[in-house]
Amino acid sequence: MxxxxxxxxxxxxxxxxxxxxxxxxxxxxxxxxxxxxxxxxxxxxxxxxxxxxxxxxxxxxxxxxxxxxxxxxxxxxxxxxxxxxxxxxxxxxxxxxxxxxxxxxxxxxxxxxxxxxxxxxWLRHSDPITVVTTEDFRWGRCDIKTTSLLASVMSRMHAARLGSQETIFIRSGLVTEAAASNVFIAKSGVVKTPPLSHQILAGVTRNLLVELLDGTDPSVREEPISQIELTSADEVWLTSSSRELVPVIRIDGKPVGDGLAGPLFQRVKSIYEFYKNSRGGETE
Ligand SMILES: Cc1ncc(COP(=O)(O)O)c(C=O)c1O
Missing domain, CATH: 3.30.470.10 (Aminotransferase class 4, branched-chain amino acid transferase, N-terminal domain)
Structure with a gap:
């Protein structure tokens, strides 16, 4: 090598x-x-x-x-x-x-x-993944992208032990984010992602999607998402710079919607891809 x-x-x-x-x-x-x-x-x-x-x-x-x-x-x-x-x-x-x-x-x-x-x-794919949920036991400044990632490492290991690829954190009944990605849900045509706060990282991919979908159908509501909303959503997907947009098809062993990447995910993904291919590659 x-x-x-x-x-x-x-x-x-x-x-x-x-x-x-x-x-x-x-x-x-x-x-x-x-x-x-x-x-x-x-x-x-x-x-x-x-x-x-x-x-x-x-x-x-x-x-x-x-x-x-x-x-x-x-x-x-x-x-x-x-x-x-x-x-x-x-x-x-x-x-x-x-x-x-x-x-x-x-x-x-x-x-x-x-x-x-x-x-x-080796990281890039939109293959659907399965996730588990766990209480968000990280610190109170998850908006700082620090290398102190023991909680995220432990959470990934916990997910792997349960045969899943990622963990979605829940804090006081509300979804924060995943161990290394942001969370979006869709229910009855409405797309939501948790609002920016000290409890989540302001994901560059998350923010780009919010920007790209502004004024379109669907647009994204930056609103708190309860654990019940998460588990009863029609669609759930995760975003990050290295994995881009990844559909979630099972949460804690239960299927999300009909257990396949849904139509809103496909739409949002094609909007993202269009942006990336038309003017997304920036040099400065
Ligand atoms: C905790 C956490 N949330 C969200 C993200 C997604 O951020 P971005 O889209 O900027 O890669 C990451 C990426 O590493 C992360 O570690």
């Missing part, structure tokens, strides 16, 4: 040779934020939105943004160019940096910047 090239603190180096200190606060505390940016047919998709969210996560965590918007864009572009795959996933991580272990960060610590590219093909 040809070693891929990554970016670490100002240099492009083979991934197998990239090293960081064990004292990096990302390793010690999960004191880091990240982004996953898709590249379709060689063009980066929704880059400004991902970089904006990176900045929002950094600001919320009070980690200084180590690079200008122009530098971020240039590095992402160079990394894509160094890899031949037309469909890639650019992973970006910024940790607070390396320092003696202390919860209170020193003000002079320099952030660690890491980017890598992986092939996206």
């Amino acid at each position: 040809v070693d891929s090239v990554c970016y670490l603190n100002g240099h492009f180096v083979p991934l197998s040779e990239a090293k960081i200190s064990v004292l990096d606060r990302g390793f010690i505390f999960g004191d880091a934020v990240y982004e996953v940016i898709p590249v379709f047919d060689g063009s980066v998709f929704r880059l400004p939105e991902h970089l904006k969210r990176l900045r929002t996560s950094l600001a919320a965590a009070a980690i200084p943004d180590p690079l200008s918007m122009h530098s971020w864009t240039t590095i992402v572009g160079e990394l894509i160019g160094l890899h031949r795959g037309h469909d890639q996933m650019i992973y970006v991580q910024v940790s607070r940096g390396v320092a003696a272990r202390d919860h209170m960060p020193r003000p002079d610590v320099k952030p660690t910047v890491f980017l890598m590219s992986s092939p996206l093909t």
Whole structure:
């Protein structure tokens, strides 16, 4: 296998040779934020939105943004160019940096910047999936895209043990999101997704769908969704940058609607695909 090239603190180096200190606060505390940016047919998709969210996560965590918007864009572009795959996933991580272990960060610590590219093909599919529900036991700032993902890892393992691919979280009887995706439901022709709050990540794919469907039929209502609405929905689908739109056909072992990807999913998916193919691949 040809070693891929990554970016670490100002240099492009083979991934197998990239090293960081064990004292990096990302390793010690999960004191880091990240982004996953898709590249379709060689063009980066929704880059400004991902970089904006990176900045929002950094600001919320009070980690200084180590690079200008122009530098971020240039590095992402160079990394894509160094890899031949037309469909890639650019992973970006910024940790607070390396320092003696202390919860209170020193003000002079320099952030660690890491980017890598992986092939996206193995992840891309719209094959229906089955999910389980579980109480949302994550913290109260799920809008920050932090690398502290133990709860999501545990939830994915829980889903796998039950023969499912994803977990949908329920907090106080309401749907928040899934372990690594946002949730949409359709009932009697009405499409809903939970409103933005500290309890969910502002998914770039979620926000794009809300934008694309604004003023169309169906449009999306950003409204709370109860667990009962979820389990009695005609259709349910999940969205994320790497998997795009994925229909859910069983929840906790029970079929969603007639147990197939539904007509609204197909419609919304074709609107998304049209956008992506006509003008979705942006370079800046
Ligand atoms: C918890 C969570 N929610 C939602 C999403 C979807 O966000 P996006 O569409 O920006 O990939 C992700 C993606 O990784 C996620 O981890």
